[in-house]
Amino acid sequence: MKVAVMCFSPTGTTRRVCLEIAKGISDSDPTVLDLTLPDGRTLLIGDPEQIVATYDHVVVGVPVYGGKIPPLARDTLSLVKGHGRRATAVAVYGNRDFGVALRRLCEILDSNGFQVVSAGAFIGEHSYSAVVPVAMSRPDAADLDTAQRFGAQSATASGVLAVDNVEEQLDMFSKSPKIASLKPRYSATACTECGSCGKVCPTAIIALSNGAYVSAELTARCIGCMACVRACPNDARTNKVNPMERFMLGMVLKKPSKARSEPKVFMPA
Ligand SMILES: Cc1cc2nc3c(=O)[nH]c(=O)nc-3n(C[C@H](O)[C@H](O)[C@H](O)COP(=O)(O)O)c2cc1C
Known part of the structure; x- marks a missing residue:
């Protein structure tokens, strides 16, 4: 087979x-x-x-x-x-x-x-x-x-x-055509330009040469999947959130964080 x-x-x-x-x-x-x-x-x-x-x-x-x-x-x-x-x-x-x-x-x-x-x-x-x-x-x-x-x-x-x-x-x-997502934060000062993030980006919006977003226009194509955050060895890409984002995510994920499906x-x- x-x-x-x-x-x-x-x-x-x-x-x-x-x-x-x-x-x-x-x-x-x-x-x-x-x-x-x-x-x-x-x-x-x-x-x-x-x-x-x-x-x-x-x-x-x-x-x-x-x-x-x-x-x-x-x-x-x-x-x-x-x-x-x-x-x-x-x-x-x-x-x-x-x-x-x-x-x-x-x-x-x-x-x-x-x-x-x-x-x-x-x-x-x-x-x-x-x-x-x-x-x-x-x-x-x-x-x-x-x-x-x-x-x-x-x-x-x-x-x-x-x-x-x-x-x-x-x-x-599921009824909405939109998908709400968090966008990773990028710190050029923490970035060592190792290219790990660019290699795993599904939308290829990160330059392999220096880890920066290729352009502001392409940055809008980020799907918020967090592959780059998981791949970054230096915390240059993180999912730091502002208080409002933390509150909203906390509301949505309160129940799922407690009960196992x-x-x-x-x-x-
Ligand atoms: C933008 C976005 C939206 C998500 N929406 C949901 C959702 O509606 N329900 C849910 O249970 N998990 C949701 N998740 C979590 C993912 O489905 C889950 O983490 C999945 O295991 C990721 O798969 P992967 O590891 O193959 O990328 C969402 C994740 C992202 C990045």
Whole structure:
């Protein structure tokens, strides 16, 4: 069985969950088609018709942003043709809510000719956990065990998932077309120009040569994923917030910071 993991994962939790699911599907190592960085997306956009044609089962994973699929991931995935390949849809969220992301992902895959055999919402450490700690160290051992068992179930699932049965969590975030995000702060004085941040930026708005934003216009394209903050060894990029941002984030993440959500999976009836 040839398995591919196709994912968008700025801070790595979606990729970890998908790889664990792939382990449950097959003993052989999966091919990773990573859409996080521009190079990966270019590869895929270059051959959207055939990119998955040689695989038997594709695990497709996205993080949840504002209850939705991040537009960069959605727009790229919308191009990929499935040619009847089996697919497992995965949404990884920061313990608040997975909104409409998982259902939308199933719809995209289904309409592009994949045979969606299973779907799962899993939990990863919240991208903003340095401001409000939420889902720290997740996915943990229990999550990864669930992911691997879900993979094994997906490998043998017969029939196709009824997409309408995949849960949607409608609230003001998932209903809004916008995605509220925090933007990292940049300190040129703390920056040693090592280039670590630029290498992990999904929107390529950071100059590899000196760590500065390429232009004010491009800075507006920051998706607030915090990949650069996690990669910076010198605290030149941080998620320092002002009192109003801290208050708002505290309100939104108060409940998720206290109660643990568990993965939810959806299989054919
Ligand atoms: C802009 C933004 C919006 C987010 N919105 C949500 C959300 O609506 N619900 C939630 O539970 N987590 C939300 N998160 C947290 C991420 O879904 C979570 O941290 C995920 O594990 C990140 O995946 P990655 O490690 O693959 O990048 C958001 C994160 C960011 C950066």
